[in-house]
Amino acid sequence: MTLETERLLLRPYELDDAPAVHAYAGAPENVCYMAWAPNASLEATREVVQSFLAQAEKEPRLNYDFAVTLRNGGQLIGGCGIYLQTAWFGPPFEGELGWILHRDHWKQGYGTELARALVRFGFETLKLHRITAPCYAENYGSYRIMENAGLSLECIRRQAIRDRDGNWNDRREYAILEDEWNTAQEG
Numbered sequence: 001m002t003l004e005t006e007r008l009l010l011r012p013y014e015l016d017d018a019p020a021v022h023a024y025a026g027a028p029e030n031v032c033y034m035a036w037a038p039n040a041s042l043e044a045t046r047e048v049v050q051s052f053l054a055q056a057e058k059e060p061r062l063n064y065d066f067a068v069t070l071r072n073g074g075q076l077i078g079g080c081g082i083y084l085q086t087a088w089f090g091p092p093f094e095g096e097l098g099w100i101l102h103r104d105h106w107k108q109g110y111g112t113e114l115a116r117a118l119v120r121f122g123f124e125t126l127k128l129h130r131i132t133a134p135c136y137a138e139n140y141g142s143y144r145i146m147e148n149a150g151l152s153l154e155c156i157r158r159q160a161i162r163d164r165d166g167n168w169n170d171r172r173e174y175a176i177l178e179d180e181w182n183t184a185q186e187g
Contacts, residue, residue: 003066003121005113010066010080013053017067018046020076024102033139034100037164062092064121068101068114077105080114082122082131095122097133099145106141115149123181130177136161137170146174150184 003010013021022045024030028038039045055063061084068078078101084092097118101110115133122128135142137156147153151174159168 003117005117009069013049013067018049021045030103033136077102082118093129095128095131111145112148115145132175134173137172143172151176
């Protein structure tokens, strides 16, 4: 399963992607707003990529992780995904978005492109009712991506996320509903 945008291909991970993933996942400055610490070694990154591959085989599938690659040349520049929430009954109704791009590719519109592709995938293919995305409140780049992808700020939760140093931080939470997305597509 591959998602395409004007400049990107979001494709399933392959084990051979580990070195390219490590280029962003192992860099402390690149993961400063991630709940997980930088991957300490290439072997640790290989284990992460293997976990993505294992999640893709689960039934029902709840995690959809994608390698973010440039259409022109195929360079892997980041990762993204949509993670489904289940209800007490019935199929999943909500998905949470996540992404990371190598800092060399920030501020070029790639984040907005991949987020829009994930939203479309969530509503058109996965038939979700609601899509959400959280971030550290001070992570301007991430919440601008959310806004540019059509998500609206629902709340700022005070001291709702703890960083790797043990400090509590505020978290912005964004969402878009299926009918809002459908209306935007018609207009």
